[in-house]
Amino acid sequence: MNTTARAGREPGGAPVYLDHAASSPLRPEALEAMLPWLAGQPANPAGSHRMARRAKAALEDAREQIAAVVGCRPDELVFTSGGTEAANLGVHAARDRGRLLCSAIEHAAVLEPCRALGGATVPVEPTGILDLAALAEALDSPGPPVALVAVMAVNNELGTVQPVPEVVAQVARAAPGALVLCDAVAALPWVELPELTQGCALVALSAHKVGGPPGIGALVVRRPAQLAPLLRGGSQERGRRPGTVPVALAVGMAAALQAAWEDRVAARARLAALRRRLVTGLVAEAGAVPTLGAAWDSAAVDLAHLRFPGVAAQELVVGLDVAGVCASVGAACASGAPEPSHVLTAIGLPETEARTGLRFSLGWTTSDAEVDRALAVVPGVVRALRSKAPGDERIRDQGTRSRGPTLASAASTPAPRRSTPGGPSGRPGAVPGVGGTG
Secondary structure (H helix, E strand, C coil): CCHHHHHCECCCCCEEECECCCCCCCCHHHHHHHHHHHCCCCCCCCCCCHHHHHHHHHHHHHHHHHHHHHCCCHHHEEEECCHHHHHHHHHHCCCCCCEEEEECCCCHHHHHHHHHCCCEEECECCCCCECHHHHHHHHHCCCCCEEEEECCCECCCCCCECCHHHHHHHHHHHCCCCEEEEECCCCCCCCCHHHHHCCCCEEEEECHHHCCCCCCEEEEECCCCCCCCCCCCCCCHHHCCCCCCCHHHHHHHHHHHHHHHHCHHHHHHHHHHHHHHHHHHHHHHHCCEECCHHHHHHCCCCEEEEECCCCCHHHHHHHHHHCCEECECCCHHHCCCCCCCHHHHHCCCCHHHHCCEEEEECCCCCCHHHHHHHHHHHHHHHHHHHHHCCCCHHHHHHHCCCCCCCHHHHHCCCCCCCCCCCCCCCCCCCCCCCCCCC
16 A cells, blocks of 8 residues: 555544545443443333333434424434435325425435425525525415425535525515425534424434434424325324334434533534645645535535545546545435536536535544645545646646645635526625534
8 A cells, every 4th residue: 555545544444534514433321321222231112011111202302302403302213214214204104295495505304205296496606505585486386275385594515504484485475385395314413403403394314424323213293294105004103103213213303312412512613623724735735616605614514525626536536535534525325326416516607616525524533644644635535646647737737736726715705606596696695603613
């Protein structure tokens, strides 16, 4: 192995993990909570005997703990197999009731069921923020009444925080019978979720993005929403989602969310500093360009999306992996897709530029040493790929300068503009707990 490859690995060979948005390592609090239920304790909470009642009590304790973190009543929380099922359940709550609208940068777990049910997308601004003027136009357009508007709390690729309260208010005025679905999978603990989503009838959650176990999630269901179950065969979860709820996973999810929530203020400040150092270094040493332009520092503090002109992102991911640094092109569920990210094309990036974008996502285990190692490795891998890349010499020259643009010059370059229905909208107000300082 060469020196660059060795530099990216921790002692013992562990890689630098900068893909927390795909899945974050299990928190010790979650493991400790789960162990009794993984070590032979019978755990079907639907029974009537003492062991079942014990499992039921643990499940309800977990439900109460999660509800307190996300800002809902325990009886409004429905356990699911993960964020994808929760999002699908939320979309189907409005099926056959009218038109469905969702932002153009939603996760596929929202976007695809909306499209399958005949829904339409609402464009976003080049900064990744929902175009509120376009939403108003869509709400007022002729046709059946709008039954659902879906807008995620935090975009899982760019980190943009959506103006959810403004969306809720707009829907209440123009389509008072419509439900607002918020995919909050990428939001905890980077935003004040109870404040951001308090007006949403449906909120999708997942455990493994915050250090909980994979295979468990939840959907908040507030009135007037009523779920139409996707499955049949049981009365669990008040008849809203049949199947035995895995107690071990539920208590692990509760412990992880609680730990993340209690540490959120310190974590935001710590990760904001780490992200700034990472972005600053990659702009200077690897010719990286913040995808959001000047808006990059107002995104959720765990995400940094950068473009590396002259380098194919898929090749860069592979090169970094060999060198011991884990990053991603975008959502893990879309890994290997031949098309560029729909999120990047939705903000107006040409396909050629969209294919140069890479996501670095930080989390509860990210350390100063990991950022140091990433800064030591990434520029060399980028330079090596640029030296081999055929194609437009002008683009290659932009990326192969001995030193890249300064952070100030990169940030001052706005994201590419495009026209959207309804005209431009202003930047929404700040959301508590979001931005560079957390």
